[in-house]
Amino acid sequence: MTRIPLRPLARLLRTHDRGENPDETEAENRRLRHEAMQDKARRRAEGRLALMACLFVLGFGVVGLRMGALASTDPVEPQSGIMSAQIASQRADITDRQGRVLATNLLTHSLYAHPHQMVDPVGAAEGLARIFPDLDGDKLLRDFTGSRKFMWIKRKMSPEQMQAVHDLGEPGLLFGPREMRVYPNGRVASHILGGSGFGNEGVSSAEVLGVAGVEKAFDGWLRDPANAGAPLQLSIDLGVQAAMEEVLASGMEVMNAKGSTGILMEIATGEILAMASLPDFDPNDRPRPLLKGDPSDSPLFNRAVQGQYELGSTFKIFPVAQALDLQIINPNSGINTTTPMRIGKYRINDFSNYGPQLSATDVIVKSSNVGTVRIAQMIGVDKQKDFLDKLGFFDPLPLEMVEAPTGKPLVPPRWPAVTAATVSFGHGLAASPLHLAAAYATIANGGRKVTPTLIHGRTRPEGEQVLSPRAAARAVDMLRQVVTRGTAKQAEVEGYEVAGKTGTADKPRPSGGYYDNKVVSTFASVFPASAPKYVMIVTLDEPSVTGPGGESRTAGATAAPVASAIIRRLAPLVGLEPVTGETLPVITPRFQPRVEPPADDGIERVAQTNDG
Missing domain, CATH: 3.40.710.10 (DD-peptidase/beta-lactamase superfamily)
Incomplete structure (x- = not known):
């Protein structure tokens, strides 16, 4: 908007020639300026009101359409959209050729601590050392009395261990639900299955990943939701x-x-x-690989x-x-x-x-x-x-x-x-x-x-x-x-x-x-x-x-x-029935062997070159 001067020189000269008062000219210019400003503010306000009205209409329209869509569909149980909830149920089972389970998932709990919320850190450390013999009570006490705000204690535990921890009554010890990979047959087919471990994990869930064997070879397939939970059927027979x-x-x-x-x-x-x-080895408790020595000495x-x-x-x-x-x-x-x-x-x-x-x-x-x-x-x-x-x-x-x-x-x-x-x-x-x-x-x-x-x-x-x-x-x-x-x-x-x-x-x-x-x-x-x-x-x-x-x-x-x-x-x-009698033709050698006790296979010791 062009700003109009309140006392323009040309107009003042004309007013002076006509013998009029210049103050009246200034008052008139001020009135015109204020009217223009009021018109601009009114148009801006009207635009804002129109925009707000459109947004309200659009919002209520979306809500109405959504309500109509929900009313016209069958009721279903709502599902969580949290990523951690999806991780827990993604890994498929592994079975043998007869459909018997070799690897599956089991609901368990993890144990973690908020040391700053503990009432009795000494009692908690001593109690956990009794429940989990593999934990160091002195180290737990140092962690509980230090500056840490969060720490993992056990990624997985049995229901009996969970109850024992619960009986400690320590508010700083918390449980998180998760699924773990279980091999119900223990050591059977351990090298074939390989084993699994945790990938991305939170207090409420953890990602289960294959670390060896078919678990790792088919890791993507076992975690693919498109398979709808269908098991991976191996050729081995469990029995x-x-x-x-x-x-x-x-x-x-x-x-x-x-x-x-x-x-x-x-x-x-x-x-x-x-x-x-x-x-x-037992894939439920997979040992660590050897870092030195002969690799064949490792059970892995x-x-x-x-x-x-x-x-x-x-x-x-x-x-x-x-x-x-x-x-x-x-x-x-x-x-x-x-x-x-x-x-x-x-x-x-x-x-x-x-x-x-x-x-x-x-x-x-x-x-x-x-x-x-x-x-x-x-x-x-x-x-x-x-x-x-x-x-x-x-x-x-x-x-x-x-x-x-x-x-x-x-x-x-x-x-x-x-x-x-x-x-x-x-x-x-x-x-x-x-x-x-x-x-x-x-x-x-x-x-x-x-x-x-x-x-x-x-x-x-x-x-x-x-x-x-x-x-x-x-x-x-x-x-x-x-x-x-x-x-x-x-x-x-x-x-x-x-x-x-x-x-x-x-x-x-x-x-x-x-x-x-x-x-x-x-x-x-x-x-x-x-x-x-x-x-x-x-x-x-x-x-x-x-x-x-x-x-x-x-x-x-x-x-x-x-x-x-x-x-x-x-x-x-394997269903193979024994047969009676020989069905193979006996080949008679053209040159009869010498009459002597059959030799054993022996140990073949032959001078080797660097190439052999």
Whole structure:
């Protein structure tokens, strides 16, 4: 607005010429100015009133529409929109293949303190130390009498402990509701499940996160509300898993072993029914990982998946099966087993002198190092590597566990002739027992590759045809004869046609070379041999058993009898009925073996290069 002067000079001059009073001109200008200001203020007030009226109409309209919408819908229970309330119920259960609960959630309470609200800090500290023996009463007293306004005391506790704390009557001790992860079966399948812990947490709730095993591998899926609480169904069978762990623990104690592994897997689907690693732990009270020393000394170490072992003579079936597939040999072909065998400056020996020649079948039955190396040399290094690669021995297995990538086999960086020789009988290449299970399952599956899985009922693409069905069947026949008349006689279970191979491998020293008195003994098997349905691996770490012939560490005397006990216990649990009589054809070797007691698998000691 343009401001009008009260005494404009031009108007005053005209007023003076007309003989009028200049004060009247000033009064008139003042009146006009005030009228203009009043008009402006009135328009501003009218605008504000109109805006307020519009807001009131809009507000009452929204309220009316909302009331109408609520009146026209069905009544429902109101739900909290607080984030912490949503966290408590987001994690789904984990079940076995039969729907039995392996992991679930349980409503519990946390305990926290407001020290500044305490009436008797000394009594509270002493009482909590009695209720929770793991708490330090002196430290609690220092915290309660210090400057802290808030402190956690227990993230979770039992109802009995909660009642005991309540009975203390201390107003500065407070409870917060939350859900915790519970494993009702304790140690059973602990390495598979892994365990869980708390993530973001408040006094009223806490976020449950997986820390290992399938709990961590499927953490996002288990917490996804879109799954509507559907459980994660694993392939393992709770009864079979518990039975395997029980028998394996007994066998480990009898054989004085440091650790042990057991795997039972369906051949047709690759589904793992049981997978045990001992020693184990309770996921309800998961221990802390070791910060130094050998990782395998920790109960958290999963030997079945993370263990990298030279698996000894269990590897011998691979070059023989490949040679059968390439039609280089047949089961009755004569193989030169003259010992010692020399490769450069290195010598390769057998456990016993088997004479100048064995049939290809007896190379497996008697576990001849020399015979196996001869067959591997017929195949050639490149084809040997390609076949082992197809069997999965060069890469981690795509198993649904976060630990699976850490179990990548230790493959020699170079592959000279001596490495090709030692790898053919299970030295120089270290792999996990689960890798071995997958490879044996592939042979027993008619040569079609099998990939292990822990998820039940998942449809997966058909595996690659690694081996011809005829060669695969002949390899299974050979493995059956290892049990009936070879190094694995103690693995026989009447009615279940066990076929398998023993393997005893010296343990390598961290500084290089091998221990003289420490081995890893393994028995890899399929059953029933006439129609293979299951593959089972049993591995014992540093076993030693004393028998009539003295101390023995060989797989034939340690892993094989333990495997026999496990099969005898588990076969009925998986619904496998015993059969009577042998249905497999007996292959008669072209060259008859020498008449002598069957040799045990032995400990293959071979000079190694830095590459092997």
